[in-house]
Amino acid sequence: MSTAAHAPSLVEELVLLVVEDDGGIAFTAGTPGFGMAVIGGCLVELNLIGAIDADLDGIRVLDASPGRGKALDLVLAEVAAGPEARVEQWVVRLFPHAQEIIRAALASLIGRGILAQSERRFLWVLKERSYPMRDDRELKEAKRRIYDTLMTDRIPSPHDSVLLGLALAGGLLEAFLSKAEISRLEDRIREAGGIDLIVRGVEAALRQDQLVRAQAMLYPF
């Protein structure tokens, strides 16, 4: 077996989605959408472990104690110290940390033997692309789970719904699905993806970001 101790986190899965089969990085990794999706992934992870909860009005910190890993500690400390704000406002505020979080995720994936770095490429070590879990089950790779979600009418698990929603918001589906496939599956993507208030906050943050960019383009003076 591999040296991987456990399945990747949600943030690590998002990072894996932009690693192409030849080890290159998809162009979408350079977009603001990817960074905001990664921030959203951190917030969802903090929600899953009970450090925060979220509603339509904002994020509530339930337990600000550190020790949850560098990226989550960074995000949690900033949310705990900041003023009350809606999820989308937090996504925008935390966005400057995205690059640091992505690099930490890549380092963790390499350190745990899921990826290997070769010059400027990131190569899969696990040939089967399933992750051994602590209870002896295996977790299918993120891209395969997204395919499975899209190709059936089964109600997705919360984890897979969030993964699909953040992948859509971050433009990550384009890294492994053609535009024609995305267009054909659009209804199912909308139905099954992002059934989560934090993911909807990421989408709202992206719309806000795009509006600001559009206004800057049209009204430069």
Added chain:
Amino acid sequence: METTSEKTDRAIVLSPSGRLDFSAAAPFQEAIEKTIAEAAGAKLAVILDCSGLDYLSSAGLRCFLIGARTAQAAGARLIVCSLQKAVSEVFDVSGFSRIMPPVADRAAAVAAL
């Protein structure tokens, strides 16, 4: 948060009341899963009467999604009814209403069985 349960001839009605947030999510999820298992075994539907539920957070919403998925896998009918405005908004904004459209009240839920 409290959750009560009652059995009719066609369904088990689960009625959560109060605030469904992270602290209430685990016991509520357990109650939903137990009810679905019981209903599937007895060939009954499950009605989630949310008339007393006045707050739903992200963690609470996850319970409904897990419940919908569990019911689908078990072949049990699950109907959500009587949403207060604040909870209805969470269903709509999150997109959960697309997966499981809620009905107006318990009478509509029974009629839909």
